[in-house]
Amino acid sequence: MKTGFLAALLALAAGAAQADVTIYSAGPGGLIKDLSAGFTAKTGIQTNVFQATTGKVMARLEAEAANPVADVVISAAWGTATQFAEEGLLLDYDSPNAATVPDYLKMPGAVAQGVAGLVIAWNPASGTPRPSDWADLAKPEYKDLVTLPDPAASGGTFTLVEAFVANGMTDVLEGLAANGAIVAGANKAALNPVLQGAKAAVFAGVDYITMGAAAKGETVEAIFPTSGTVVAPRPMMILKSTENADDAKAFVDYVLSEEGQAMVAKVFLMPSRTDITADRPLIGDLKLLPTEGAPAREAVLATFSGLFN
Amino acid sequence: MAAGTAAAGSQGSRTFLWVSVLGLLLVVALPALFIVLVAIFPRIGSGSLAAPFVHLIDTLADPDLARLGGNTLLMGAGTVSVAALLAVPLAALRALFRVPGALLWDVLMLVPFMIPPYIAALSWIMTLQPRGYMEQLTGVNLGWLLFSVPGIMILMALNTFPVVYFILSRTFETVGARYSDVGRVFGAGPWRAFARITLPLATPGIAASLLLVFAMTIEEYGTPAALGRRIGFEVLVTGIENRVSEWPIDLPGAATLSLVLVTMALAAFVLQRWLLSRRDFRIIGGKPQMIVKRPLGGWTVPVVLLFALVSSLATLIPVLAILASALCRTISGGLRPANMGLDNFAALLDAGGSGLTALGHSLALGGGTAVVAGLLGAITAYAVVKGRGRMRGFLDGLSLTPNAMPGVVVAVGIILAWNQPWLPLSPYNTPLILLLAYTCILLPQPVRYANAALSQLGDNLEAAAQVSGAGANRAFLRIVLPLIAPSILTSMILVFAVASRELVASLLVAPIGFETIAVYIWRQFDQGSVGMGMTMAFCAIVITTLIPLALIAVLRRLSRQGAPGLHPA
Numbered sequence: 001m002k003t004g005f006l007a008a009l010l011a012l013a014a015g016a017a018q019a020d021v022t023i024y025s026a027g028p029g030g031l032i033k034d035l036s037a038g039f040t041a042k043t044g045i046q047t048n049v050f051q052a053t054t055g056k057v058m059a060r061l062e063a064e065a066a067n068p069v070a071d072v073v074i075s076a077a078w079g080t081a082t083q084f085a086e087e088g089l090l091l092d093y094d095s096p097n098a099a100t101v102p103d104y105l106k107m108p109g110a111v112a113q114g115v116a117g118l119v120i121a122w123n124p125a126s127g128t129p130r131p132s133d134w135a136d137l138a139k140p141e142y143k144d145l146v147t148l149p150d151p152a153a154s155g156g157t158f159t160l161v162e163a164f165v166a167n168g169m170t171d172v173l174e175g176l177a178a179n180g181a182i183v184a185g186a187n188k189a190a191l192n193p194v195l196q197g198a199k200a201a202v203f204a205g206v207d208y209i210t211m212g213a214a215a216k217g218e219t220v221e222a223i224f225p226t227s228g229t230v231v232a233p234r235p236m237m238i239l240k241s242t243e244n245a246d247d248a249k250a251f252v253d254y255v256l257s258e259e260g261q262a263m264v265a266k267v268f269l270m271p272s273r274t275d276i277t278a279d280r281p282l283i284g285d286l287k288l289l290p291t292e293g294a295p296a297r298e299a300v301l302a303t304f305s306g307l308f309n
Numbered sequence: 310m311a312a313g314t315a316a317a318g319s320q321g322s323r324t325f326l327w328v329s330v331l332g333l334l335l336v337v338a339l340p341a342l343f344i345v346l347v348a349i350f351p352r353i354g355s356g357s358l359a360a361p362f363v364h365l366i367d368t369l370a371d372p373d374l375a376r377l378g379g380n381t382l383l384m385g386a387g388t389v390s391v392a393a394l395l396a397v398p399l400a401a402l403r404a405l406f407r408v409p410g411a412l413l414w415d416v417l418m419l420v421p422f423m424i425p426p427y428i429a430a431l432s433w434i435m436t437l438q439p440r441g442y443m444e445q446l447t448g449v450n451l452g453w454l455l456f457s458v459p460g461i462m463i464l465m466a467l468n469t470f471p472v473v474y475f476i477l478s479r480t481f482e483t484v485g486a487r488y489s490d491v492g493r494v495f496g497a498g499p500w501r502a503f504a505r506i507t508l509p510l511a512t513p514g515i516a517a518s519l520l521l522v523f524a525m526t527i528e529e530y531g532t533p534a535a536l537g538r539r540i541g542f543e544v545l546v547t548g549i550e551n552r553v554s555e556w557p558i559d560l561p562g563a564a565t566l567s568l569v570l571v572t573m574a575l576a577a578f579v580l581q582r583w584l585l586s587r588r589d590f591r592i593i594g595g596k597p598q599m600i601v602k603r604p605l606g607g608w609t610v611p612v613v614l615l616f617a618l619v620s621s622l623a624t625l626i627p628v629l630a631i632l633a634s635a636l637c638r639t640i641s642g643g644l645r646p647a648n649m650g651l652d653n654f655a656a657l658l659d660a661g662g663s664g665l666t667a668l669g670h671s672l673a674l675g676g677g678t679a680v681v682a683g684l685l686g687a688i689t690a691y692a693v694v695k696g697r698g699r700m701r702g703f704l705d706g707l708s709l710t711p712n713a714m715p716g717v718v719v720a721v722g723i724i725l726a727w728n729q730p731w732l733p734l735s736p737y738n739t740p741l742i743l744l745l746a747y748t749c750i751l752l753p754q755p756v757r758y759a760n761a762a763l764s765q766l767g768d769n770l771e772a773a774a775q776v777s778g779a780g781a782n783r784a785f786l787r788i789v790l791p792l793i794a795p796s797i798l799t800s801m802i803l804v805f806a807v808a809s810r811e812l813v814a815s816l817l818v819a820p821i822g823f824e825t826i827a828v829y830i831w832r833q834f835d836q837g838s839v840g841m842g843m844t845m846a847f848c849a850i851v852i853t854t855l856i857p858l859a860l861i862a863v864l865r866r867l868s869r870q871g872a873p874g875l876h877p878a
Contacts (some may be wrong), residue, residue, distance in 0.1 A: 022821060027832075027835045027836065028835070028836055029832045029835060029836055030836055048821040048822050049821065049822055050819075050821045050822070051832065052816055052817070053554065053835070054556055055553070055554035055555045055556050055558065056553075056554055056816055056817055058556045058557075058558045059553045059554060059558050059560070059717075059721065059817060060724065060817055062558050062560055063560065063721050063724035063725055063728070063817075064724060064728050066725075066728065066729060066730060067728045067729060067730040069728070069738065069821070075556075077556055079556070079557075080556055083557070123641065125641060150538070152551065152555055153551070153554075153555050155556070182539050183538070183539070183541075184538065184539050185534065185535075185538045185539070188834060188835065188837070189535070189538075191837075192431075192434075192435075192640065192839065193434075193438060195639075195640040195641045196435060196438065196440055196441060196640050196641065196643075197439075197440035197641065197643075198438040198439045198440050198441065198452070209837060212836075212837055213837050216639065216837065216838075217638060217639045217642070218639045218640060218641045218642075219639070219641035219642075220641065297557075309541055
């Protein structure tokens with residue numbers, strides 16, 4: 001054990017010295033594992049991957065700011081990309097593979113790896129009628145049976161709340177709060193009680209997580225509400241501080257290649273490229289709620305906590 | 310600890326003093342310094358000293374702070390009370406009487422250390438919530454109790470009371486029945502003798518262990534995050550974790566709240582020192598002492614039932630719930646036979662070896678941390694208890710500081726300190742950084758254990774050794790160390806257990822591509838594979854319980870063959 005540990009230590013020290021691509025990525029872990037393995041197989045370039053939540057990735061980047069380690073960053077919140085761009089941290093790169101990525105999924109310095117959508121995650125074994133729209137969950141049938149991810153912890157939920165505020169739909173949130181819905185931490189913490197049946201539905205569930213759970217045999221269904229929903233593009237960025245820009249660009253190219261986008265589709269995320277098919281509703285099939293005219297982040301969160309506390 | 314301690318035994322402490330000072334500066338003070346710096350200079354992460362104090366004042370002026378601080382104190386005090394209620398009677402019974410199955414109860418009380426608190430909280434949720442395992446088996450659920458402030462306190466006490474149990478059963482054993490026998494000769498009843506003699510003599514252990522529980526409670530993240538968030542009960546540590554883990558990141562705010570938390574723990578520590586400094590608790594003199602335990606008589610059955618009840622709450626139910634989740638193919642399928650199988654265990658052994666690699670990493674790191682923290686802790690406690698001079702209070706306080714620093718903040722401090730571009734050589738991005746992080750977080754445990762043991766040790770033994778010609782270091786190695794070895798060993802087992810499952814710091818500071826048990830479990834949960842995560846948790850609990858047990862068994866055999874002074878329980 002001790003030799004194994006030392007060997008690992010030496011290998012790591014040596015690995016850090018080589019010019020590999022270092023990628024910091026938000027989940028899902030399986031996706032970034034597949035992408036980096038596929039990239040290495042195709043190009044021969046080694047990768048080092050740090051995978052955590054978007055928040056943990058951002059915290060590590062901020063703590064390392066004096067001496068950045070990462071070359072490529074993939075997060076689950078588009079706002080991280082706009083902030084990094086404002087701070088001048090991003091390397092501008094227009095990948096040739098991004099030609100069929102729609103304009104709203106790219107910006108100077110960032111392009112979407114894939115896109116998640118927001119749904120109602122409903123347990124068909126819960127003994128409740130199948131909901132078809134957000135407002136259904138405020139009905140008496142769902143009294144005390146709904147969970148929400150905390151918009152402070154979940155970028156997707158935040159975008160949905162933002163859209164509700166922008167479109168004058170906060171009465172739905174009021175109805176939910178009055179109906180005993182609970183705010184349950186991050187996305188996974190909101191879904192688990194629904195899987196076991198303690199709750200019937202997640203308001204603002206994440207589509208690919210829900211579909212992934214259903215594919216594993218869990219009794220849960222992802223329902224796209226009739227009044228529309230929001231999407232959360234997952235920005236992929238190259239940091240300006242990289243000493244390894246060519247390999248980093250090659251990685252971005254690979255993720256946006258047909259092979260890379262197929263891996264994205266395999267975990268039930270929507271591919272960024274419009275010419276890639278997937279076994280799920282695609283971004284063009286969804287009715288989207290606009291978020292224009294929403295107040296600042298703090299104000300949106302204040303509105304939300306005013307309703308739920 | 311009484312005034313006048315600094316007599317004969319203190320000459321040897323000079324070397325130890327410096328080892329301890331250097332060790333603590335490197336392991337504890339350096340990351341702590343960067344936490345203070347980031348609280349004052351919000352842009353220090355990018356190497357800038359701009360806008361000093363602005364953020365500090367904002368965070369301290371936030372009205373939320375009073376609410377978070379109040380909740381933290383409430384939770385700490387409640388948990389300490391419940392833990393004392395659970396542990397003090399059990400420890401006294403275990404130490405002073407012949408309890409049938411004593412070793413079995415010890416083992417069962419050891420297991421809660423091995424269960425990661427977030428896993429324990431999750432297993433309780435899956436057991437008690439509506440349609441949870443309990444309702445599936447009995448038709449009733451206790452969700453209302455679980456998701457409440459008392460529920461949080463009870464759960465945290467169930468996780469932490471073994472600390473009190475182990476420190477106190479050791480303390481009561483040392484106090485023994487000898488002094489209370491004297492009291493009884495003079496006409497005191499058994500209860501009065503216990504309350505007036507045994508209990509007061511055990512004060513150092515009680516104070517040290519309850520302080521440890523308080524500090525562990527206000528620093529613990531998993532339980533309040535899993536249960537408190539749903540009922541709007543936020544504490545400082547969840548506030549801190551949210552600031553570090555939820556974008557946009559607020560490192561200065563997290564650092565400031567950590568300083569508030571550290572202040573709280575230090576206040577409790579000052580209170581403990583004040584309580585102890587008023588009396589002399591030294592009871593181990595030169596005279597050999599027989600540990601004589603009394604029979605329980607008619608009380609045997611109720612006492613055994615009490616031990617069984619507490620250990621099933623603390624150990625059996627959570628472990629069974631973890632096993633149940635590991636055996637279920639899907640969560641929604643529930644505990645039906647058709648939904649159960651060994652699929653997850655097969656997948657763990659099969660999955661390209663990454664689970665086993667993570668297990669190996671954690672065990673190696675846990676063992677390494679136990680050795681480093683155990684030695685540094687013993688030396689520090691010795692320098693503090695038997696040394697003299699102003700450094701003592703400083704060292705003691707510094708060694709306790711990490712106990713009140715949430716793991717995630719230690720991680721941030723360590724990254725800030727060790728990822729500076731001008732460092733020619735840095736452990737950052739190697740597994741050594743985890744060893745540093747774990748040693749920092751867990752150092753308070755061996756220091757507290759050794760401190761409690763040393764406070765009971767008179768100076769005359771060392772003095773006798775020196776009179777007989779032994780040097781100071783030799784006296785420490787041959788006299789003091791063997792006498793405090795059982796306490797150090799207990800604390801090292803605790804360090805091993807906690808280090809091999811630490812999550813919050815590991816997640817942030819782990820070298821790229823390096824997985825530990827907890828990181829592996831977390832990634833499984835993150836991918837929605839609760840069953841896989843629970844399977845790994847179950848295997849890790851079994852392994853981390855068996856390793857220390859094997860070690861204790863070996864040491865017991867050795868001690869029978871004549872290593873003097875070593876009396877493992």
